Amino acid sequence: MNKKDMIVYEEFNHGVKRISSWYKKKLKSLSIVTIPFNSSLIFVDIILEVIKDEGKILYIWGKDGEVKELIGKLKSFKINVTYGYTEDGSGDSDILFLNYKNISKVKRKFKLAIFDDITSYSYLSKFNLKGAYENTLEISERSILYTVELVIKIGERFELASVCKEMLIVEPRMITTRIDLNKDIPYILYDYLKWFRDEKKRVVIFVPDKEKLEAVYDYYIDKLKLDGAKIIKFSKDDRKKYINSSLKIKDKAIFIITDYMEVSLEDSRFEAAIVLFADNNRYNYKNLIYLCGSISKINDVVPEMLFVSKDVSEDMDKAKDMARDFNKMIWKRNSMVF
Template identity: 35%
Template sequence: MNTKNAVIREKRKKVSQLIQRWLFSNEQFLNIITIPCASTDIFIYSILEYMNKGKSILYISNEDEEYVDILEKIKKNSSFRGYSYLRRGDIKLKSKFIIVKAANALEIMRDFDLVIFDDTRAFPHHTSYEIIDIMARMSKDEGKFIYCGVESIFKGKREIIIPVSEWPHPIVEPRTITTKINLEEDIPYIIYDYLKWSLYEDRKVVIYIPDLEKGLKVASYIRFYCKKLNKSVLCSWEEGKEKSFLKFAKVKSAVLITYTFENIPTYFANANLMVFFADYKLYDYKKLFHFCGVINSYESNFKEVIYVSNEETEDMDKAKELARSFNKEAWDMGFLSY
């Protein structure tokens, strides 16, 4: 395991050096293809060096302000503190390095030498066309663009593939449970059995649902039909997101029902994920695949992502194929072993 960790660290170091060289090349577009929730350590020294040359950088990420991975990495690895985080209305920021959510990016009244769009650290909401449009509108005429996501958006341009994060683990390949039961009214027995087994084994399960209305129905019937589970069922809307997440993190075993997709906490150690209504229109393949990255962002021996739906969709199939392709790439590159 230590050998594989060393191999990954060396690979990430080489990628960091590649990005640094690319910044001072004549190329304008770069795709970083990696798994959801991957570490941003590969950008640290490129960002610092580029600013030292007097360049301005806009870093777009939909993470919560309380924890932006690139800022945590920069604070940990350097003394640089000259960054700014844009909140709505702060349109006159003069910092060389500005971090902003995509929804607020266009409020900044200036152009940048480098625009980085990190589409892996938070739940993906934007299409490729929307991302390219935002980046183009925030760049100088000769500016550079880096997109970090699960697939390329700059077609025919340079790609760097990083199929693992910081640990030599394959990304979780999701499985599907289909049922004819109306998931707004009842729970398939196999799900009840799975939840009961998880609690017996001192494990945690996060059930994701598309919205509050469906969440209320799911919570109601789980508590009604599965009375043995009642004391172990938490709902994110009942005590507030932060309080319920912290409570869930502290207990040995529990079931958390939530419709909060933004910045899913990565401290859900020992938790498996179930995505209810996985065939719902909200879930495209990038969103479904993002769940696999969530539980891949911490170390645990047994992890599962289960899509629960009435039918299997093309997006579910595509999410599975993405997981398989990243794992194949990781095996071929020597990051994984039996």
């Protein structure tokens, strides 16, 4: 069993009990503040309780389809739970899954709505998440918000550390430079790249737009001496392109340069990540902390995450502080020693 699949039962039970306590109080809203990509399994008990009372559940998240982890666990109980995906709230299943983009299409009311902003990469700013959750409150008798930060003050709230063993969040290293990253790189970054090459690491290098993607890729191919490494350009416009064949290479380092922030780190099993131009307006603290959470989830040891920029922006600082605060919570709750 992968260490990320192992449960910290003390923290897991803490979450389940707090959800149950809130539900018994008949309060309207519950906010659970937790780390990116924490487990959805803390909702199993409350889902089964609502179904037992013949209530319907709407599960809102950032993808089309069902949350596989959650459905797999529900199936293991060998009880008759029906589920399905909906685009407008229609359907007679016990639990319906909905992409948050379709909340406005829902016209019926549910016994319970769970707004999961944790299980998949979040595209929502704090402001937009607040608005989406307020809409959720209107279509449900009771609602739960699962998120990385407190966005609404009504109802009850609690913090939840990782329920997965050794799920620490990588705390990014900041590298500032006056060098034009379109044309060159600082020596310290070159040293990192050589080390990644020598260790045959899989590394993803994020850039904020297509223009920078072309410039950085050309520089890395034409001028940067990284003999023995495979360098691949992957545009968000080409996201349907199949690149797994290149990622199957085992005998050399692989560097993927991309302007597609939502590229699947998990499917590609990246071991390190670099965000170039990290002070660019495209990057905010929330998508930066989700990148940290995503690459942490897939690695059994804490990986490297580098933010490279001219200046350290407020968003970069906040993402780093959030990672540190999450880890403090994990160390405190799980008594982990690193």
